[in-house]
Amino acid sequence: MAKGRATIADIARSAGVSLSTVSRVLSGRESVIPIGPETRARVLASAAALNYRPNQAARTLASGRSQAVAVLVHDISDPYFSEIVRGIEDVASANQYMVLVCSTDRDPVREREYLLRMGSFPTDGIILAAGGFEEEAGLDEVRSLIERGVVIVGVARHGLPIPTVRISNEEGAREMAEHLLQLGHRRIAFIAGPPGLTTANDRLAGYRQALREAGLSADGLVLAGDFTREAGQRVVPHLLRSTPRVTAVFAANDKMAIGCLAGLRAAGIVVPDEVSVVGFGDVPSAQDTEPPLTTVTIPLREIGRQVMREVLQQLGGQPPSAALSAPTTLTIRRSAAPPRSGKPG
Amino acid sequence: MAKGRATIADIARSAGVSLSTVSRVLSGRESVIPIGPETRARVLASAAALNYRPNQAARTLASGRSQAVAVLVHDISDPYFSEIVRGIEDVASANQYMVLVCSTDRDPVREREYLLRMGSFPTDGIILAAGGFEEEAGLDEVRSLIERGVVIVGVARHGLPIPTVRISNEEGAREMAEHLLQLGHRRIAFIAGPPGLTTANDRLAGYRQALREAGLSADGLVLAGDFTREAGQRVVPHLLRSTPRVTAVFAANDKMAIGCLAGLRAAGIVVPDEVSVVGFGDVPSAQDTEPPLTTVTIPLREIGRQVMREVLQQLGGQPPSAALSAPTTLTIRRSAAPPRSGKPG
């Protein structure tokens, strides 16, 4: 039933020119093969009259370009990733690109599956926005995709042979830890992220380094976590039991910090008076907790824009940029304060 | 440079069968034209050996099916929408569909642009997840898309000639208002959403109805808002100036409620002791505010799943479902309480 839409053949007929001419004026390839202004006008007029819409599938097949990029994230419903995707979409849509999202739930298997499907699906580029693991699983797929001419760019995805925008997770964590140290904290716990996830590990490394440089040991202070709110809540008893009690806790991401805040409140501990809590990421809700969360902010949207720009550039034939990077910054709110003055009594 | 990938022609040659046979076993059209088990095995083996990946662009061109759906949202970085998208993706990916996102920033013009681009881009379905306006702008585009055979389904998008999953915005708002009434509140302000947005208007209508049924007037109690956190914050002074002072505030969405909470705290007003605040939506961060927000929860992810299932069904040739709907529920947390007992001493 679907009414046949107009094709360039219809336009060619109606304008009295050849298919190639129509194609050339419609797809902007005029720069290489000039078209007379009057011819072009006729074509354009016919196209408009026929309400012509190019068939992107046909274009893709013929040209090898699909005007689409795929972005792999852990979970699109996580504000961390949806913010990156928004940045990507901003520059994509400004350049007539479409973006399709793939949530992998931090599962290497699902990631590989998506990568595999990308082998069929027409995309010009793939953005690996999902954090990677120490041991990358989809290496072969990535390689074969690259071989096919797909440009792949990652964010915080070292360990893969692709250009990557670097997030200063380690530096950011170090700064935050130093901030805590400067506030006077000496017993600072760290709630770690999912094991193996480089993003999480880098933050842990930054924390460790700061402690080491301050001549402190992190022994017994790093608690297992998995980036969920529940994890942050779950560790509260451990925190309380520690002796001497920790005076500050640094969560590897905001969600855990927020969970921790909730757990602490439930336990009747007041933040930051009795214990300071800081996070990493600066998700939107970090400013609405009580107290508002001190955290390290990552310019997520800008990262998205940057990575998409990079994709576009490479698609345009330019070589991969040497150093993409996004600096994190400390944002001090009210969940961290100096520890309660010294020793009891 | 891109190494040519294997095509069905290669497989046909290697397996000693015809193109059609290969196509049939690989694309599952065997049900209609049976293929011998041994032939099929040979084909499969060759495909595997050649590391074959179907070319979806070619498939789309030849078959008219693209295995992709587009979803239009106001803003993918808004948890409300990213949650819906996640639900969509869940069932899409389980059915080998890809989903591409389009953020319109609540701008009818951008929505039309995206709709227009969908005329070129190969998608089998379009989901209008972005709330609509009283006066729909993209009607022509929608119609022409439908005519081309694209299935379009909306969420809370009445006013368009498409099946839509109904969110009980009005009922939910009425319930919430009734809850406040029951708590003893009589002066309940309402922070409205963007003018013209049906989702927002429906909630306002629900609030009004509840008040009316209680014999109360809403005059002077509905404040202009736009769904942003800032809007919620901005109205605080008005709230405080009202005489007699309102004892409860109902924001048309959570973001405004949260902003309001922040504004109230800044003004030294304690919630819910001095004034109750409730929202609508139950975004994830609603549970982490202080006090945790009483709000009406919308099963966003399930809505996403439902709408995608509907798309799939229609793609399968079934008629549009008569009544898709998603019931909202009240979730009582701690931001609403009975008003301070009666009149001042």
Add this chain to the structure above:
DNA sequence: CGCTATACGGCAAGCGTTTGCGCAGAGTGG
């Protein structure tokens, strides 16, 4: 044994574009 289904598979015509190549005619410099 003849006849009709049925199982299995090939042919070839598209699907709508892009693009390398070829070819006129109009300038241009010598």
Add this chain to the structure above:
DNA sequence: CCACTCTGCGCAAACGCTTGCCGTATAGCG
């Protein structure tokens, strides 16, 4: 006036797959 270079445009071959239409065997049936 010639050899050339641009312009401006058409031809037709892909791009990789699906699918309607036709054969063949083979089996089933009376």
